[in-house]
Amino acid sequence: MWRNRALPLFDRVSVPVAVCDVHGAVLPANPAMPAECGTIPGRLRGRAVLELFRPREATQVERIAAALRLRHRSRYQVSVCRRAPGGMERHGELTADPVSDTFEETPALPVMLCVLDERAPREAASPVRGAPAGARILALLAGGATMARAARETGRTAAGVTYHLRRLSARWGAANRTELVARAYALGVLSAGAWPPVPAGDE
Structure with missing residues (x-):
């Protein structure tokens, strides 16, 4: 039921948004997400979101994975970066909110990317x-x-x-x-x- 309500809104959202399975594989994504990744929507499906956007701290991902195994439902944030065309590094945060129609059901992970800044490689390193x-x-x-x-x-x-x-x-x-x-x-x-x-x- 949540999908029927949420997915029609995706195309109207200007920030990059995707729905991932509990393992982080991209399912549907709005047009802004593949545009941020320099690709087209069909080529994102099945790809691991944390390969598209590199986590800056592995411990953040480990804590989230542990919480999901315990079926904790909370908002999770991961600091990420990716190399954009031209060599610039884009830094941002991925926010994931586990959702499902029932508590027993395996949740999906709608994720939203907030781009914070862009830096030349030398400064970033x-x-x-x-x-x-x-x-x-x-x-x-x-x-x-x-x-x-x-x-x-x-x-x-x-x-x-x-x-x-x-x-x-x-x-x-x-x-x-x-x-x-x-x-x-x-x-x-x-x-x-x-x-x-x-x-x-x-x-």
């Missing part, structure tokens, strides 16, 4: 002590910049800035933005003797 983009964002926030200004000055969307902050918070175990900036100084990501704040090595 360079180490962060975090990541260069993350260090620049932290320097701006440490100097009092708003999220909107940090996004504007780093050439990213607000969602892209949030993505970098969330990744660094998880990596460093920071509970909030203040602690995140403090840890950036403690770890030497931001220069301790400069004002306005700058990434270490940029003084």
Whole structure:
């Protein structure tokens, strides 16, 4: 029943959306999903969604697989990236919501891709002590910049800035933005003797 209600809406959604089986194989997809992958709709069917979009952290996928085996029904997010034509890396998040008509039925996984930003390969591959983009964002926030200004000055969307902050918070175990900036100084990501704040090595 959920399919009859949801699938007719797919073509009207501008963001990339697909329905996968419980193993992650693509079933139907809206036109935006194959367009994001540089292919046509028929060629996505049966392909593993996590081969199309590479997970950035394997532990995220392992936790989701364990939860699905236990029949937990929740919203799951996986940070992913893929190499776009021209060599740019596109970073984003796949959100999956297990659905079925009954609890006993094996769920399907409608997945939606939110593209957060696009980076040239050299920047994407360079180490962060975090990541260069993350260090620049932290320097701006440490100097009092708003999220909107940090996004504007780093050439990213607000969602892209949030993505970098969330990744660094998880990596460093920071509970909030203040602690995140403090840890950036403690770890030497931001220069301790400069004002306005700058990434270490940029003084």
